[in-house]
Amino acid sequence: MEEKHGQAIEKALQIIETGDLSTLPSVIEGMRAADSAGILAALPEDAWLVLFKAVEPGIASEMLTLVDEGVARFILEHLGAEEIAPLLAFMASDDAADVINLLPVEQAQKVLRRISRKDYEKLSELLKFDEESAGGLMAREVITVRSGLKISDAIGVVRTAGDKIKHAENVYIIDDQERLLGSIPLIDLLIEDPESVLDDVMNPDLLTVTADTDQEEVAAIFSKYGLYSLPVIDDRGRLAGWITVDDIIDVIEEETNEDITMMAGTGDEEFWERSPVKLSRARLPWLLTGLFGGIMSAMVMNHFRGSLESALTLAFFVPVITGMGGNVGIQSSAIVVRELAVGGLSIANTGGKLLRELKVSLLNGLVLGLALLLMVILWQHNLKLGILLGTCMFIIICWATIMGALIPLMLKKASIDPALATGPFITTLNDLLGIFIYLGIATVFLNWHGEI
Amino acid sequence: MEEKHGQAIEKALQIIETGDLSTLPSVIEGMRAADSAGILAALPEDAWLVLFKAVEPGIASEMLTLVDEGVARFILEHLGAEEIAPLLAFMASDDAADVINLLPVEQAQKVLRRISRKDYEKLSELLKFDEESAGGLMAREVITVRSGLKISDAIGVVRTAGDKIKHAENVYIIDDQERLLGSIPLIDLLIEDPESVLDDVMNPDLLTVTADTDQEEVAAIFSKYGLYSLPVIDDRGRLAGWITVDDIIDVIEEETNEDITMMAGTGDEEFWERSPVKLSRARLPWLLTGLFGGIMSAMVMNHFRGSLESALTLAFFVPVITGMGGNVGIQSSAIVVRELAVGGLSIANTGGKLLRELKVSLLNGLVLGLALLLMVILWQHNLKLGILLGTCMFIIICWATIMGALIPLMLKKASIDPALATGPFITTLNDLLGIFIYLGIATVFLNWHGEI
Numbered sequence: 001m002e003e004k005h006g007q008a009i010e011k012a013l014q015i016i017e018t019g020d021l022s023t024l025p026s027v028i029e030g031m032r033a034a035d036s037a038g039i040l041a042a043l044p045e046d047a048w049l050v051l052f053k054a055v056e057p058g059i060a061s062e063m064l065t066l067v068d069e070g071v072a073r074f075i076l077e078h079l080g081a082e083e084i085a086p087l088l089a090f091m092a093s094d095d096a097a098d099v100i101n102l103l104p105v106e107q108a109q110k111v112l113r114r115i116s117r118k119d120y121e122k123l124s125e126l127l128k129f130d131e132e133s134a135g136g137l138m139a140r141e142v143i144t145v146r147s148g149l150k151i152s153d154a155i156g157v158v159r160t161a162g163d164k165i166k167h168a169e170n171v172y173i174i175d176d177q178e179r180l181l182g183s184i185p186l187i188d189l190l191i192e193d194p195e196s197v198l199d200d201v202m203n204p205d206l207l208t209v210t211a212d213t214d215q216e217e218v219a220a221i222f223s224k225y226g227l228y229s230l231p232v233i234d235d236r237g238r239l240a241g242w243i244t245v246d247d248i249i250d251v252i253e254e255e256t257n258e259d260i261t262m263m264a265g266t267g268d269e270e271f272w273e274r275s276p277v278k279l280s281r282a283r284l285p286w287l288l289t290g291l292f293g294g295i296m297s298a299m300v301m302n303h304f305r306g307s308l309e310s311a312l313t314l315a316f317f318v319p320v321i322t323g324m325g326g327n328v329g330i331q332s333s334a335i336v337v338r339e340l341a342v343g344g345l346s347i348a349n350t351g352g353k354l355l356r357e358l359k360v361s362l363l364n365g366l367v368l369g370l371a372l373l374l375m376v377i378l379w380q381h382n383l384k385l386g387i388l389l390g391t392c393m394f395i396i397i398c399w400a401t402i403m404g405a406l407i408p409l410m411l412k413k414a415s416i417d418p419a420l421a422t423g424p425f426i427t428t429l430n431d432l433l434g435i436f437i438y439l440g441i442a443t444v445f446l447n448w449h450g451e452i
Numbered sequence: 453m454e455e456k457h458g459q460a461i462e463k464a465l466q467i468i469e470t471g472d473l474s475t476l477p478s479v480i481e482g483m484r485a486a487d488s489a490g491i492l493a494a495l496p497e498d499a500w501l502v503l504f505k506a507v508e509p510g511i512a513s514e515m516l517t518l519v520d521e522g523v524a525r526f527i528l529e530h531l532g533a534e535e536i537a538p539l540l541a542f543m544a545s546d547d548a549a550d551v552i553n554l555l556p557v558e559q560a561q562k563v564l565r566r567i568s569r570k571d572y573e574k575l576s577e578l579l580k581f582d583e584e585s586a587g588g589l590m591a592r593e594v595i596t597v598r599s600g601l602k603i604s605d606a607i608g609v610v611r612t613a614g615d616k617i618k619h620a621e622n623v624y625i626i627d628d629q630e631r632l633l634g635s636i637p638l639i640d641l642l643i644e645d646p647e648s649v650l651d652d653v654m655n656p657d658l659l660t661v662t663a664d665t666d667q668e669e670v671a672a673i674f675s676k677y678g679l680y681s682l683p684v685i686d687d688r689g690r691l692a693g694w695i696t697v698d699d700i701i702d703v704i705e706e707e708t709n710e711d712i713t714m715m716a717g718t719g720d721e722e723f724w725e726r727s728p729v730k731l732s733r734a735r736l737p738w739l740l741t742g743l744f745g746g747i748m749s750a751m752v753m754n755h756f757r758g759s760l761e762s763a764l765t766l767a768f769f770v771p772v773i774t775g776m777g778g779n780v781g782i783q784s785s786a787i788v789v790r791e792l793a794v795g796g797l798s799i800a801n802t803g804g805k806l807l808r809e810l811k812v813s814l815l816n817g818l819v820l821g822l823a824l825l826l827m828v829i830l831w832q833h834n835l836k837l838g839i840l841l842g843t844c845m846f847i848i849i850c851w852a853t854i855m856g857a858l859i860p861l862m863l864k865k866a867s868i869d870p871a872l873a874t875g876p877f878i879t880t881l882n883d884l885l886g887i888f889i890y891l892g893i894a895t896v897f898l899n900w901h902g903e904i
Contacts, residue, residue, distance in 0.1 A: 032659075034676050158642050167680055168639050169621055186638045187620050190610050207484075223705065224486045226698035228619055228680060245697050246678035249704065253675065256708045257790060263715060264786030264874075265779060271791055276811035283783050283812070284819060290779045291820055294772025295827050301768040308764060315760065315767040316753040319774050319883055320746025326778070327717060327742045327876045331735050334716030338709060339723055359728035360735070367736060368743055375747050422716075424779045431771055 008039050016047050024054040033059070037066035049078050061090035064099065070272030076102055085114035088123075094139040094247065097126040126241075134218050135211030137251070138232045138241030143171045145198060147181050152194035154184070167244055169228050173202050179237040182206060208233045211240055215251045222248045259341060262419035263334065265290075286424045293428030297322070297435050304439040311452045313380065314442050317389055318435060320372070324393065325400040325434035326427045328364065332357050332404035333421045340408065340418050350409050354402070361401030369394035385452050388445050392438045399437070400430050460491050468499050476506040485511070489518035501530050513542035516551065522724030528554055537566035540575075546591040546699065549578040578693075586670050587663030589703065590684045590693030595623045597650060599633050604646035606636070619696055621680050625654050631689040634658060660685045663692055667703045674700045711793060714871035715786065717742075738876045745880030749774070749887050756891040763904045765832065766894050769841055770887060772824070776845065777852040777886035778879045780816065784809050784856035785873045792860065792870050802861050806854070813853030821846035837904050840897050844890045851889070852882050 012027045028036040028051075040051055040063050052060055052075055064072055064087060076084065076099070084103075088096040088111070100108050100123065112120060122140045129135025143161050145154045154171055170183040182202035192201050208231050209218055221230065222245060232240045257271065267282035301308065301318070308315050336353065373390030377383060407426060408418035420426075446452060464479045480488040480503075492503055492515050504512055504527055516524055516539060528536065528551070536555075540548040540563070552560050552575065564572060574592045581587025595613050597606045606623060622635040634654035644653050660683050661670055673682060674697060684692045709723065719734035753760065753770070760767050788805065825842030829835060859878060860870035872878075898904060 032677060034678070038676075155642055158639065165639075167621070167678075169619070169680075186642070187610065187617075190607055190638070190641065223701050224490075225484060226486070226619075226701075228621075228697065245680065245701075249675050249678075249697075249701065252701065252704055252708075256704075256711075259708075259712070260715070260786055260790050263712070264782045266783045266787060271787070274808060276808060276815060279808070279812045280815040280819070283780075284816060286783075287776065287779055287816060287820055288823065290775055291772065291823055291827075294769075294775050295824075295831070297771040297775075298768035299831075301771075302765075305764065308767065312757065312760060312764070312767075313754075315764075315770070316750035317746070318767070318770060319749040319753075319887065320743065322771050323742055323746050323749075323774070323880065323883055324739065327739055327879075328735075330716045330876075331718045331738075334712055335718060335723070338712050356726060356728060356731070360731045363728060363732040364736060364739060367732070368739055371740065371743055372747075375743075379747070379751075424782075427779075428775065431775055435771065 005035065005039060005042070009042050012039065012043060012051060013047065016050050021050065021054050024051060025056070025059075027051075028055065028059070033062035034066050037063045041067050041071050045074065048075055057086055058090050061087040065091060065095040068272045069102070069270065070274065072099070073102055081107060081110035081114060084111045088115055089119060092139045092141055093119075093122045093126055093241075094137065096123055097136070098131075100127060101131055129211050132215045133211060134209045134213040134215065134232050134243060135240075137215055137218065137243045137247050138211070139244070140241045141165050142231070142239060142242045143168055144174050144239060145171055147173050147175045147199055149198050150194065151189055151192050151196050151198065151201070154198055155189055155194070158186070158189065167229075167246070172231060172239055172242075173198050174239055177236075178239060180206065180208065180231055180233050180239040183231070206231060209243075210235065216255055218243060219248050219251045219255065223252075255341070259337065259419045259422075262417065263330075263337075263422040265424035290424045290428050293432055296432055300432065300435050301439065304443055307439060307443045307446050310446065311442075313382075313385065314439070314452070317376075318438070321392060321396060321434045321438045322431040324368065325396045325430040328361065328397050329400040329404035329426060329430045330422060332361075332401045333408050333426065336405045336408045337418045337422055340412055353409075354405055357401055357405040358398075361398045364401070365394040365397035368397055382452070384445075384449065388442055388452060392441055395441075396434050396437060400434070403430065457487065457491060457494070461494050464491065464495060464503060465499065468502050473502065473506050476503060477508070477511075479503075480507065480511070485514035486518050489515045493519050493523050497526065500527055509538055510542045513539040517543060517547040520724045521554070522726065524551070525554055533559060533562035533566060536563045540567055541571060544591045544593055545571075545574045545578055545693075546589065548575055549588070550583075552579060553583055581663050584667045585663060586661045586665040586667065586684050586695060587692070589667055589670065589695045589699050590663070591696070592693045593617050594683070594691060594694045595620055596626050596630075596691060597623055599625050599627045599651055601650050602646065603641055603644050603648050603650065603653070606650055607641055607646070610638070610641065619681075619698070624683060624691055624694075625650050626691055629688075630691060632658065632660065632683055632685050632691040635683070658683060661695075662687065668707055670695060671700050671703045671707065675704075707793070711789065711871045711874075714869065715782075715789075715874040717876035742876045742880050745884055749884055752884065752887050753891065756895055759891060759895045759898050762898065763894075765834075765837065766891070766904070769828075770890070773844060773848060773886045773890045774883040776820065777848045777882040780813070780849050781852040781856035781878060781882045782874060784813075784853045785860050785878065788857050788860045789870050789874055792864055805861075806857055809853055809857040810850075813850045816853070817846040817849035820849055834904070836897075836901065840894060840904060844893055847893075848886050848889055852886070855882065 008027050012024065015021065015024050015027065028039055036059065040048060043051060048071060052063065064075065088099065091099070100111065103111065112123065126135065126140065143158055143165060145157045158171060168186060170185055171189065172183050173181045175181055182204040183206055184198060184202045188201060207221060207225060209221065211232055211234065218230065221227065228245045230243045232242060234240045261267065265286035267285060273279055369390040372393045373386040376386035376389050408421040411418045411421055460479050464476065467473065467476050467479065480491055488511065492500060495503060500523060504515065516527065540551065543551070552563065555563065564575065578587065578592065595610055595617060597609045610623060620638060622637055623641065624635050625633045627633055634656040635658055636650060636654045640653060659673060659677060659679070661673065663684055663686065670682065673679065680697045682695045684694060686692045713719065717738035719737060725731055821842040824845045825838040828838035828841050860873040863870045863873055
């Protein structure tokens with residue numbers, strides 16, 4: 001597979017170089033759309049438009065929906081409205097809406113003025129919804145049959161409508177006001193007696209969402225109930241569209257990316273972004289927060305200058321204190337955030353969760369405190385210093401673990417994305433508090449014993 | 453929905469308390485299996501078995517496949533082989549294999565001895581495969597029809613086989629040696645002329661995997677091609693089973709959990725684990741690595757004791773140097789790891805990737821170096837110290853960013869999970885090198901200028 005693709009890419013580059021583009025479409029002929037899109041994306045930027053314009057519009061439109069956002073944006077920026085409009089006719093309504101959403105407002109309006117009235121009505125309906133909601137995910141091409149019909153009539157409807165709809169698995173039954181009554185799996189159309197009335201054999205107990213449902217919630221419903229598709233209804237119970245599982249896989253990957261970029265503190269970095277300036281701008285706010293926190297740490301250390309001057313060795317252990325506080329904080333916060341995300345943890349059972357983390361932190365604090373005590377005695381031959389550091393380590397492990405678990409829960413309660421609690425902001429806060437606790441205790445210790 | 457569940461849980465607890473369990477099944481009557489499983493998991497541990505044993509075996513077996521691993525393990529530990537065996541008859545083969553895999557070897561053998569010969573053959577075939585491979589995901593219940601039959605005959609086959617198979621979307625066509633020739637979507641059975649021969653209308657160009665394909669690769673194929681199901685073939689091209697998209701969503705969530713636990717350094721922590729000792733044991737190796745690294749940092753600082761004694765202020769900036777090195781390192785490594793995971797980045801185009809990160813790091817290093825210079829001048833009124841710290845910050849930002857991008861790529865090349873590069877191991881290494889670079893440069897500076 002990989003090798004075949006490599007050859008196709010090379011061949012495409014050769015053809016583009018010679019200038020006779022008539023044979024260019026043959027390079028991706030017979031390939032799956034996802035593979036052609038892969039070839040396109042692997043070519044250098046200046047070849048994207050050449051290949052895109054050389055293939056038939058049906059294939060071009062498929063490639064456009066499958067390449068990543070960065071490539072799609074580039075291609076769309078270099079096409080006129082009169083070139084974009086005909087491509088939409090080949091797309092399912094949800095894919096067409098995604099393309100419109102990538103265009104600047106003026107260009108989008110120009111394109112919409114050039115498509116058929118029927119397509120326009122379908123599309124403008126979808127464009128009203130937030131891209132990250134059920135409405136932004138759904139397609140309007142659904143197979144519907146009227147209540148009261150027989151199985152054999154429903155089969156007739158599928159015959160005429162079916163070949164336009166990929167991945168159809170269910171047929172939806174609606175009443176004369178288009179309200180959704182139930183569904184019947186395609187396989188049941190084959191199995192049931194053709195003379196049966198739909199209403200007697202359909203599944204009337206459907207899971208549904210409304211168009212404003214958040215995409216993360218939609219994905220959780222698919223995952224929990226093992227769905228392949230989910231109908232979207234409006235406030236009067238009418239069928240507005242349906243969401244299919246292939247789009248849900250994209251949603252899950254998108255949400256994972258969001259969690260990971262949040263955890264890494266890279267802002268809303270887009271994976272397709274290639275401009276270093278934009279990437280730098282996405283990451284800098286987090287880093288400046290960290291820098292500011294670092295200066296605060298330096299000020300805290302300056303505050304304890306007296307203690308550090310009388311026992312410089314204390315300074316050597318600052319990195320281990322901050323480092324460990326950061327490590328255990330990320331451990332407990334990442335676990336809690338993930339449990340909140342996959343839905344296994346609700347605010348209701350947080351008590352048990354916190355208790356569990358408390359127990360873990362007591363255990364870890366004990367082990368790590370003793371380990372540090374031992375290391376310090378072996379290295380510095382100083383029992384007092386060992387006891388001081390071991391005690392501080394224990395306190396900081398417990399503190400950072402509990403904070404790590406508590407902060408995402410509090411953010412969730414306040415309807416803020418709990419993943420924020422895994423980012424550099426919290427690590428920086430933990431550093432600061434860790435140094436304060438450590439040098440504070442050390443100073444009390446020094447004042448008491450006179451030396452360490 | 454939530455409210456209804458809350459009421460059901462309360463009612464279940466009341467019934468269990470009164471001791472008359474005959475009405476217990478009514479609590480979850482008419483609910484979707486996933487909802488009953490949710491009710492079960494929300495009950496206190498000692499009620500799990502009571503509810504589980506009170507409901508019919510069909511419902512019990514559905515609940516068992518849907519609750520999380522921790523609950524399932526608990527229930528299975530408290531059942532005899534003679535109670536487990538009948539439950540398997542209600543399950544699809546892939547779910548039954550998952551249950552067997554949760555049992556201790558001896559108990560598994562006892563259970564297998566009690567099931568029907570047909571089920572045993574299906575199951576023992578599946579149990580050979582690694583749980584994280586295509587073989588571990590696939591079910592053996594597929595609708596197959598022989599090559600050469602007509603559409604109308606295929607419909608007959610679906611009529612008899614179909615109601616045992618949930619979510620059927622395709623029918624597979626095999627030759628007389630059971631080799632897979634192609635597939636036909638159910639909807640095409642309705643649309644095509646009943647007199648057509650299958651071979652003329654089927655899709656002969658199928659994507660397939662073998663049983664030993666890693667589940668992560670299987671998930672990538674589903675995602676790339678937008679599949680709902682994927683046939684698994686053996687080395688002679690015979691159809692061994694099929695994988696459906698609902699299982700793929702579980703795989704994607706599992707792999708995400710792995711990446712996040714790796715990034716957080718919590719070992720292979722399982723989300724359902726409730727024993728603090730086991731959780732502590734999963735997290736401790738990472739923390740001990742960090743502790744050891746911290747001691748090494750302390751030793752590096754001790755090595756530069758002379759410089760720190762002559763300019764204690766240097767010590768105050770150690771946390772900002774280590775903190776920022778850690779932050780930028782996690783940023784670039786998390787992005788590279790994620791790009792490797794979603795398949796957008798192959799080893800082939802790593803050159804461009806590293807160049808991009810280099811540019812970003814130069815920009816960020818410049819901004820953060822200047823910001824630190826400014827802060828130090830404002831706070832300490834010391835231009836020399838500002839220049840020293842600004843320069844060190846610049847070097848460390850560049851160094852840690854490039855390392856963050858390079859290390860996951862090298863791990864990938866060496867076939868080690870690149871997500872390891874986002875964990876505490878790398879942060880600790882960055883801390884150590886950061887302190888060394890910082891104090892090394894400061895010492896050279898001190899020897900040159902005599903003071904800071």
